[in-house]
Amino acid sequence: MATRQRLIAGNWKMYKTRAEAVAFAKELTSVAGTRKAGVNWPQAVICAPFTALYGLAEAFAASGVSVGAQTMHQAPEGAYTGDVAVSMLRDLDVTFVILGHSERRLYCAETDAAVAEKSVVALKAAGLTPIVCVGETLADREEGRTQSVIAGQLDPVFTALGQSGIAAASLSRLVIAYEPIWAIGTGRSSSAADAQDVIGAIRTLTNKHFGREIAQAVRILYGGSVKPENIALYLGESDIDGALVGGASLQVSSFVELLEQSKGD
Ligand code: 13P
Numbered sequence: 372m373a374t375r376q377r378l379i380a381g382n383w384k385m386y387k388t389r390a391e392a393v394a395f396a397k398e399l400t401s402v403a404g405t406r407k408a409g410v411n412w413p414q415a416v417i418c419a420p421f422t423a424l425y426g427l428a429e430a431f432a433a434s435g436v437s438v439g440a441q442t443m444h445q446a447p448e449g450a451y452t453g454d455v456a457v458s459m460l461r462d463l464d465v466t467f468v469i470l471g472h473s474e475r476r477l478y479c480a481e482t483d484a485a486v487a488e489k490s491v492v493a494l495k496a497a498g499l500t501p502i503v504c505v506g507e508t509l510a511d512r513e514e515g516r517t518q519s520v521i522a523g524q525l526d527p528v529f530t531a532l533g534q535s536g537i538a539a540a541s542l543s544r545l546v547i548a549y550e551p552i553w554a555i556g557t558g559r560s561s562s563a564a565d566a567q568d569v570i571g572a573i574r575t576l577t578n579k580h581f582g583r584e585i586a587q588a589v590r591i592l593y594g595g596s597v598k599p600e601n602i603a604l605y606l607g608e609s610d611i612d613g614a615l616v617g618g619a620s621l622q623v624s625s626f627v628e629l630l631e632q633s634k635g636d
Contacts, residue, residue, distance in 0.1 A: 375590050377413035377606070377633050378546060378613035380502060381620025382441065382469060382594075385420060392423035396430035398623045403434065406627070411635035413613060416467045417620065418502075421455060428464040439467030439502070442475055445488040457496045468493055469615075471524070472504045473552045483524055487531035494532065494541050502546045502592070502615065503528055505573075509553035518572055521549070525573065529580040542581060543588035547573055548615040554595025556617060566593045567608035574610050599628035606633060 387395065395417075403412075418439035419427050428438045444454035460468060470493065471486035486503060493501035505524040507517045525547070532542060549569050554560050561569075570591045578586035593605045594615030605611045613633065619625045 375588065375612045377635065378590055378592060379413050379415050379626075379629050379633050380439065380467065380469075380546075380548075380592065380613070380615045381415075381417045381626055382472070382615055382617050383417065383419045383423075383620060384441070384474070384617060386621055387419065387423055389423050389426040392417075392419055393426045393430045395623055396427055396434070396436070399436065399626065400431065400434040402623060402627050403436070403630070406631070412630055413633040413635070415626075415630055417626075418467060418469050424460070424463050424465055432464075437466045438464065439469060439500075440465050441469045441472065442479075442481070443468050443470075443489060443493070445485065445492045457492055457499060461496060461499060466498055467500045467502060467546075469502045469504060469548075473506050473550060473555065483527045486524075487527040490528050490545070491531050491535045491537070494537050494544060495535070500544050500546055502548050504548045504550050504594070504615070506550040506552050506555075506595070512551065512553065517551075517569060521569060521573065522576060525576055529576070533580055539581075539585055542585050546590045546592065547577075548592040548594050549573060550594035550615060556596070558596050560596035560598075560601055561593070563604040563608050563611075566605055567610060570608070570610045597629070599625055599632055602629055602632045 416437040416439045418441050440460050444451050448456050470489045475481040490501050490503055493499050505521050507520040511520045551561050573591055574586055577589050590612040592613045592615045593611050597614040597616045598619045
């Protein structure tokens with residue numbers, strides 16, 4: 372059985388100024404410092420707005436909490452007004468990046484093809500871990516299309532990664548987040564069994580493309596109205612390795628509670 376380190380990723384979306392982010396980091400570092408001793412906490416990352424990344428990376432420097440961005444451009448540099456390149460993220464000690472979040476797909480026209488390209492670029496960059504998001508709409512679910520929609524979103528990513536020549540060790544770094552769109556910010560979370568069904572199918576697809584070793588190493592998260600009260604249900608499922616959390620990552624108290632609930636034995 373593979374041992375995958377649990378991952379709790381906060382997605383702050385378009386919340387928090389630099390000062391608010393730094394205050395969060397200082398408080399989290401001090402609370403975690405007193406609670407963490409001798410305990411097997413999960414890996415923790417906060418994905419913040421671009422404007423807070425520098426301050427956050429500095430404030431979290433010695434804490435073990437990682438910093439992530441919420442998107443990036445696939446080109447190394449160029450005339451892409453408003454965008455940010457991988458090298459710019461690495462320059463700020465950013466080690467995670469969310470790709471293809473449903474809000475970026477919906478409001479910023481991020482396509483499956485772009486997500487595929489970005490995944491390759493992110494995994495080729497030393498020290499950067501992409502969190503590739505997939506998820507179905509309510510209509511998809513009600514009409515029984517969930518599995519085919521998810522497979523359709525992942526296929527271009529897996530094909531591009533398969534053709535990229537990226538080494539197995541780097542492919543294993545990939546993180547996938549299954550976030551049903553109807554569960555995001557609605558308080559209406561997926562049942563743990565339904566999430567496991569989809570996430571188990573994602574692992575099977577990963578196996579088909581890359582083989583067992585990589586499929587057992589890739590971490591797959593659930594996201595959508597995850598809170599301290601329900602996270603343990605998801606983590607009880609065999610293929611769910613953590614969570615991508617919006618609202619409940621914004622307060623130190625609830626983020627710490629998510630980490631506490633995700634401790635290993
Ligand atoms: P909520 O946890 O607020 O439902 O948001 C989920 C999400 O979109 C995380 O990326």
